[in-house]
Amino acid sequence: MASFLRKNRPLLVTLLIVAAVLLWMTNRYEPKVTASILLSGLTLGALYFLVASGLSLIFGLMDVLNFAHGTLFMIGAYIGFTAYANPRLILNTLPFALALLGGAQAGRWLGGLLPARFKQRWQDSSFLVLTFLLALALLFIGVRGFNLEKLVAATATATGGVVATDLAQEAAGRFLPRIILLAVSGLFLGLGLSRVGTAEVRQRPRWTSAGVGLILVAAAFALIPIRTPGEVFLLSVSSNVRFVLALVIGLLAGAGLGALIESSLIRPLYGRVYYQLLLTLGLSYVGGELVKSVWGTVGFYMDIPAFFGGSGDNCPSPNLWSWFSDHCQSINVLGRPFPSYRLFIIALGLAMFIAIALLLQRTRLGIIIRAGVQDSEMVQALGINVRRVFTLVFAIGCGLAAVGGVAAAPFLGVNLGLGLEVQLQGFIAVVIGGMGNYVGSAVGALLVGLARAFGDQLVLSGIHLPWMDGVVRMSPSIARASTVLIMALVLLLRPAGLFGKKD
Amino acid sequence: MTNILEVNAIHTFIGQFHILEGVSLTVPQGSITALLGRNGAGKTTTLRSIMGLNPPREGTILYAGEPIQGKTAYQIATRGIGYVPEYRAIFRALTVEENLRIAERSKGDLAKRGDLIFELFPDLKRFYRLPGGQLSGGQQQMLAIARALVPENQLLLVDEPSEGLAPIIIEAIVAALRQLAAHATVLLVEQNFRMASQLADRYYIVDDGQTVSSGQMADLVKDRPLIAKYLGAGYAGAGLVPAQSTTA
Known part of the structure; x- marks a missing residue:
């Protein structure tokens, strides 16, 4: 006792x-x-x-x-709210993320396969910079002219209905090339990332990661035709179901972002405390600005x-x-x-x-x-x-x-x-x-x-208090x-x- | 006898400090090999380099004939190398059971090796559900050794098992390590020369990050000048007093 x-x-x-x-x-x-x-x-x-x-x-x-x-x-909060009130935005942007991630996974696997001699030369030269530039260029071409505002605009009136779907959302014919470009961009990104860092930090990715990458890209393509029916369905189910969905999507998005941040940005900085502090602090601003650029500065009520x-x-x-x-x-x-x-x-x-x-x-x-x-x-x-x-x-x-x-x-x-x-x-x-x-x-x-x-x-x-007057x-x-x-x-x-x- | 481990002229840096300047050693299968040397000579760093915790910048390390230098510690461990670090680095917040279970490489390892472990260290069975931090120093050392026994490791790297322990506990650990030698090859770093000389068949001496002497332990015990030069006079005295109780 x-x-x-x-x-x-x-x-x-x-x-x-x-x-x-x-x-x-x-x-x-x-x-x-x-x-x-x-x-x-x-x-x-x-x-x-x-x-x-x-x-x-x-x-x-x-x-x-x-x-x-x-x-x-x-x-x-933003992603959960969007899944709850404006599934159209999620359905139209998720393919981008999936294609980029899937491409990057496949790219990392490819990078591990390169012959040793080539690897060395690549890492030392400006090839690496070129790879990243190429990936970025493809990314920019891929998202150029994509009308995010229209998709976001539906948020305010989302619970009102599905009227403007075809106006806000790109037709599959225009959407498909974007996804292809993003997958290729991801591929180069992954190739480049597979060569960053010291040998100690790097791990040779197994073929399963390439498999996961292919599945993600396939999912991105599969989502294209079901954007409209998906939205109609999601808005027709009860708000309770959508709320549970919002929680699950929020959890997955948060966990996915966390895994991405850790494996790409924080991992090379273990043991370097000040760098980590600056990095996470900087990320918080980047995240805030990203949210601002997508959803604007006006808040929402859920x-x-x-x-x-x-x-x-x-x-x-x-x-x-x-x-x-x-x-x-x-x-x-x-x-x-x-x-x-x-x-x-x-x-x-x-x-x-x-x-x-x-x-x-x-x-x-x-x-x-x-x-x-x-x-x-x-x-x-x-x-x-x-x-x-x-x-x-x-x-x-x-x-x-x-x-x-x-x-x-x-x-x-x-x-x-x-x-x-x-x-x-x-x-x-x-x-x-x-x-x-x-x-x-x-x-x-x-x-x-x-x-x-x-x-x-x-x-x-x-x-x-007792001794006080008022x-x-x-x-x-x-x-x-x-x-x-x-x-x-x-x-x-x-x-x-x-x-x-x-x- | 084949060599399970061959370390060839490794150079290891910690930060900017050049700690190992060409350590070489070979460990024959089934032997107990002692790694001797004074404080700061590079004994622990040698073990950590083999384990991949301080990867060498130069030189090669062959385990069972295959190079393992540059691999990560977990990859090296899964090849069958067990590490018993100095200062009895058990997990204090985990129970004895959890300390053993975490070392399992596939399910059922602990069940398979449990009999051997508890025969060597009956105390661990008694305190199975106690947090490791509440064990005595000797019991913690036994737990650290037992942890390396859970998977079927071919090679054990044991760092200063006698450090800070009472003589009677050291004897128990000597007896356990001797039994262990029937199951795995041991590379033993030890300051206590008496203990090392009782256990090991062969020895290496490292000094200032280099291997300076090697051979049969039986020869080293007789070589007073060599002991005095690299291990210190106190060492020599300690080593030459024949052990009383563990002469088996």
């Missing part, structure tokens, strides 16, 4: 403080207010957790501070899916059980309505926490990740391809952030500022919990979320400052964070 107390002291002290604040809150406010503060805090905590967990996993295993994480959260958007005489639902039958927009919590969608965010955060915890504790990949956090070199010396695990973990982390973005879209809206705030709070959560500690990141996220919600309430009602009003930014304050306090008392180990 004594050893249990000693070992879990930071957790227990934290719990004690949280309990004291709770006690004070129940004393000060009505129960319904307390309950809604707590639920709001949990909602924010769940969102912060989705960002913090990825940051923590990536930092723990690879020592990379990913400053592009918030941007991936935002990109997730509808809550029907499952969480019911209304009628019996709304708000009197309790959670009746909500399962009427799907009201809000649920009555001790006399105060609380949006049911936010409960979904809490559930999603919890589900992701459990899923990742199971992955870490129960699977071989989890064992490898936990071992790699301590000593990735030794893991490699056991015969495990650690680089592949790095890519996978980076992809998982980015996927989590993107899912968080999709989930946040109906709650916080889809706009360019979405990522920054969440990333800041995510970092604070990771630091509070202890860098690289998964459970710590969850506890940190919860603390930050609760502090935000509590801070918001304090701003709303003001502070009134109520002291504070500026709303105190809610944001409160989390930084907690971080400073934790760092002063436990420099390694609540769950961090000193080594």
Whole structure:
């Protein structure tokens, strides 16, 4: 018992403080207010957790501070929202990505096949530069004149109907050459990439990667004729199905982007901390500008899916059980309505926490990740391809952030500022919990979320202490400052964070 | 006897420092070969170069007749080389079981080799579910060796297994390594000359990044001047005191 107390002291002290604040809150406010503060805090905590967990996993295993994480959260929101409200845009741009990626995979394989003598000469000469220039030129010719604005424009009225499909979307005859050009461009890109970096970094790609490449290119071509029927079908299904689809597409897009970033940009920079920092920071700006160039600067509002958007005489639902039958927009919590969608965010955060915890504790990949956090070199010396695990973990982390973005879209809206705030709070959560500690990141996220919600309430009602004459009003930014304050306090008392180990 | 490992004049740099300046050695199959030398001579770097953790810039490394220099560590390991690093680098956050399971190269390796491992190190069975960080130093060393035994490795690179351990534990590890030699070839880096001389059939001495002497361990034990020159006087004394309890 004594050893249990000693070992879990930071957790227990934290719990004690949280309990004291709770006690004070129940004393000060009505129960319904307390309950809604707590639920709001949990909602924010769940969102912060989705960002913090990825940051923590990536930092723990690879020592990379990913400053592009918030941007991936935002990109997730945009892509998820697009899949939800304007599948036409997805169906018309996905073939580009597939063709380019597939071509690059095949190109990397081809690069590995080149005779050794040729390889050497190629790497030393300007052939490499020429290859990349050729790839870029093909890329530009491929996308020249492609009318993205028209496709994006449908977003605002997407739920309205499918009227303008043929006007906005290019005919297959014009679209097909673009895809061919992009596949070839990808091929050259892959050829070039296969020669970049030292021999130590490079791996000879196996024929399976060429197979994957061919499948991707084939998928790109297959998508061309089903763009229109696909859109009609997607807009005809219920918003719930589209929402699930949006989550899945967001996850895949985030994971794919993460894998791409890790394998192409971060991999050559392992062990060079400042370069990584600058790279991820730069990527966050590139990502932001890319989103701006596609979707514009005006934000979007994403509808809550029907499952969480019911209304009628019996709304708000009197309790959670009746909500399962009427799907009201809000649920009555001790006399105060609380949006049911936010409960979904809490559930999603919890589900992701459990899923990742199971992955870490129960699977071989989890064992490898936990071992790699301590000593990735030794893991490699056991015969495990650690680089592949790095890519996978980076992809998982980015996927989590993107899912968080999709989930946040109906709650916080889809706009360019979405990522920054969440990333800041995510970092604070990771630091509070202890860098690289998964459970710590969850506890940190919860603390930050609760502090935000509590801070918001304090701003709303003001502070009134017994010896004061009146109520002291504070500026709303105190809610944001409160989390930084907690971080400073934790760092002063436990420099390694609540769950961090000193080594 | 064929050579399982041939290292030919490798040059290895760490950063800008030229650590190995032409180390050469051969390890015959089924032997225990000791790699000796004072601190900073390049013993650990030699093992790390073989393992691909510090790839050599020049020279060749042949394992079972095939060149492995320039390959990544995981590719080298999967060819059948086990690495037991210095400082008992086990995974502290993982349980004993997980520490062993992570070393499996195909499913069922641990089940196959479990009997051998637990016969050599019964403690590991007792503490199967305990985190590695809670084991004693000796048990951690046993776990590190056991981890290299899980897959069917032909060659084990063992780095300073006696470091910081009590004499009685060292004896247990000597006994285990001796039994091990029946299953795999061992290249042993060791500061403790007494332990090395008890175990090894052959020796190499590296000094300032170069191989300076090699031969049969039985000859080295008698060569006081050589020991004094490269391993230090203290070494000589330690080596020439006959072992009391492990003379088997």
